[in-house]
Amino acid sequence: QVQLAESGGGSAQAGGSLRLSCAASGSPSSRRCMGWFRQAPGKEREGVANITTAFGDGDTSYADSVKGRFTISQDAAKATIYLQMNGLKPEDTATYYCAARGEPLKTLEARLYKNWGQGTQVTVSS
Numbered sequence: 001q002v003q004l005a006e007s008g009g010g011s012a013q014a015g016g017s018l019r020l021s022c023a024a025s026g027s028p029s030s031r032r033c034m035g036w037f038r039q040a041p042g043k044e045r046e047g048v049a050n051i052t053t054a055f056g057d058g059d060t061s062y063a064d065s066v067k068g069r070f071t072i073s074q075d076a077a078k079a080t081i082y083l084q085m086n087g088l089k090p091e092d093t094a095t096y097y098c099a100a101r102g103e104p105l106k107t108l109e110a111r112l113y114k115n116w117g118q119g120t121q122v123t124v125s126s
Helices: none
Strands: 002-007 010-013 018-026 033-039 046-052 060-062 070-075 080-085 094-101 120-125
Touching: 002 094, 018 033, 018 094, 018 120, 033 070, 033 080, 046 070, 046 080, 060 070
Parallel strands: 010 120
Antiparallel strands: 002 018, 018 080, 033 046, 033 094, 046 060, 070 080, 094 120
16 A cells, blocks of 8 residues: 655746655555646546656656646655646646556556545646
């Protein structure tokens, strides 16, 4: 079992930046791939970015909507992943969730993640 705790959400103006953190605890074998997802009111949960945590700096992938603006990274010693969000847009407004899965294969499909955090709200105003 893995426990995930997100932090760092808040409000920003369009063009601004926020940094989300997700601290993980529990079995490392259950969080060899971790990701960030978001869900806006009335919309389905969508994958934003993910990173494999088992080896080295981690292999990453991003949704097209955030490529070039968001960066996912990890601090293995702290068992923490981050999402640096730059160039924020009003359409980035959503609740952001951290998730983990045991298989060390990248995927942005939410249904393939077993463990989820409680979420943190990000609001971007124009």
